[in-house]
Amino acid sequence: MRRKMIAGNWKMNNGPAAAEDFVSALEEWFASDRGGKRSADAVSSGRIEIVLAPPFTSIASAVAARRTNLIDIAAQNAHHKRGGAFTGEVSLPMIEESGCKYVIIGHSERRHVFGETDDALEKKLIATLESGVLPIFCVGETLDERTSGSMEKVLSSQLTSAWSSLTSDVIGEMVVIAYEPVWAIGTGKTASDSDAEDACDFIRTLAYDKFGIAASDSLRILYGGSVKPENSGALLAQSDIDGLLIGGASLDVEQFEKIIESAL
Numbered sequence: 001m002r003r004k005m006i007a008g009n010w011k012m013n014n015g016p017a018a019a020e021d022f023v024s025a026l027e028e029w030f031a032s033d034r035g036g037k038r039s040a041d042a043v044s045s046g047r048i049e050i051v052l053a054p055p056f057t058s059i060a061s062a063v064a065a066r067r068t069n070l071i072d073i074a075a076q077n078a079h080h081k082r083g084g085a086f087t088g089e090v091s092l093p094m095i096e097e098s099g100c101k102y103v104i105i106g107h108s109e110r111r112h113v114f115g116e117t118d119d120a121l122e123k124k125l126i127a128t129l130e131s132g133v134l135p136i137f138c139v140g141e142t143l144d145e146r147t148s149g150s151m152e153k154v155l156s157s158q159l160t161s162a163w164s165s166l167t168s169d170v171i172g173e174m175v176v177i178a179y180e181p182v183w184a185i186g187t188g189k190t191a192s193d194s195d196a197e198d199a200c201d202f203i204r205t206l207a208y209d210k211f212g213i214a215a216s217d218s219l220r221i222l223y224g225g226s227v228k229p230e231n232s233g234a235l236l237a238q239s240d241i242d243g244l245l246i247g248g249a250s251l252d253v254e255q256f257e258k259i260i261e262s263a264l
Contacts, residue, residue, distance in 0.1 A: 002220050004236065004263045005176065005243030007051040007136065008250025009076065009104060009224075010058075019058035023065035025253045026050075030070055035261045043070045048263050049243075051136075052250070053104055056090055063099035074102035074136065077110060080120075080127035092131035103128055104245075106138040106162075108182045118161035125162050129174055136176045136222070136245070137162060139203070143183035152202055155179075159206055168211035172218035177203055178245045184225030186247060193231075196223045197238035204240050229258035236263050 014022060029036035030043075042048045053074040054062045062073050075098075079089035095103055105128060106121040121137075128135040139162075141154040163171065179199050181191050191199070200221045208216035223235050224245030235241055243263070249255040 001047075002218065002242045003046055004048045005051060005220060005222060006048060006256075006260050006263055007053065007074065007102075007178075007222065007243065007245050008256055009053045009074075009107070009245055009247055010055060010251060011076070011109070011247060012055055013251055014054055014058055016058045016061035019054045019062045020065040022253055023052070023062050023071060024067075026071065026257070027065070027067045029253070029257050030068065035257065038264060039257075039260050040068075040070055042264055048260070050260060051102055053102075059095075059098045059100060072101040073099055074104055075100045075133075076104050076107070078103045078105070078124060078128065078133075080123040082127075092127055092133055096132040100133055102136050102176070103133050104136045104138065104178075106158075108138060108140055108180055108185055111138075112142075112182060118158060121158075122162050122164065125175075126165065129166070129170060134174055134176070136178050138178045138180055138224070138245070140180040140182050140185075140225075146181065146183060151199065155199065155203060156206060159203065163210060166211075168215040171207060171211050172215035176220045176222060176243075178222040178224050179203060180224035180245060186226070188226050190226040190231055191223070193234045193238055196225075196235055197240055200238070200240040227259065229255055229262065232259045233262035 030040040051072045051074050053076050075095045078092050082091050105124045110116045139158040141151045145154050184191050204216050207219050220242040222243040222245045223241050227244045227246045228249045
């Protein structure tokens with residue numbers, strides 16, 4: 001059975017002090033009788049995984065605030081070069097040394113706001129897999145692409161580029177895919193359960209066609225896009241959705257705790 005992942009992407013929110021407070025509160029909840037102990041047991045037994053992605057300046061505070069091994073930390077982006085004259089960028093070795101297990105690659109805001117191309121993201125994915133950090137690789141279509149019936153074409157193009165030089169063992173063991181329809185991110189609109197499942201099933205089919213059944217069966221696929229406690233349980237009940245990449249709701253500890261509970 002694929003382990004479910006509940007990942008909170010804080011984006012450009014929560015400085016070091018806020019990050020420390022959030023992680024401390026979540027650790028306290030894990031030790032409490034308010035659903036936290038059940039959730040902690042689920043993490044310890046390998047049924048679910050909890051990930052937080054703070055901004056770069058808050059990673060150290062989030063790592064230091066942990067009192068258990070129940071929370072993994074992710075970076076929100078990385079440069080594909082290991083070092084050099086790249087002012088303002090952060091390398092994968094730096095991210096690994098800071099205590100991160102994961103890095104988010106290709107979030108829709110990186111693609112559509114900062115202009116990251118499929119070619120650039122392929123380089124980042126390969127570099128991540130050569131590092132000690134694991135990738136959460138994001139794909140998704142815009143509203144125009146969905147309404148024009150191009151969703152499958154867009155996802156196929158994004159993944160064909162990213163997967164061009166990867167092997168089945170890497171896909172099955174090291175890569176997490178996050179499907180995030182651009183039109184549902186930060187808009188309050190959420191893909192219906194069936195729409196989200198159809199897209200994730202299509203991604204799994206692409207993995208099957210390229211890498212075979214073992215890799216496609218083990219590949220974890222997350223859904224992201226206006227996820228909140230009210231819809232998280234129904235999304236997680238879909239057979240091809242293995243977790244959630246959460247934006248705004250991950251900034252509120254109580255909402256994030258409720259979403260974790262919905263994965264149990």
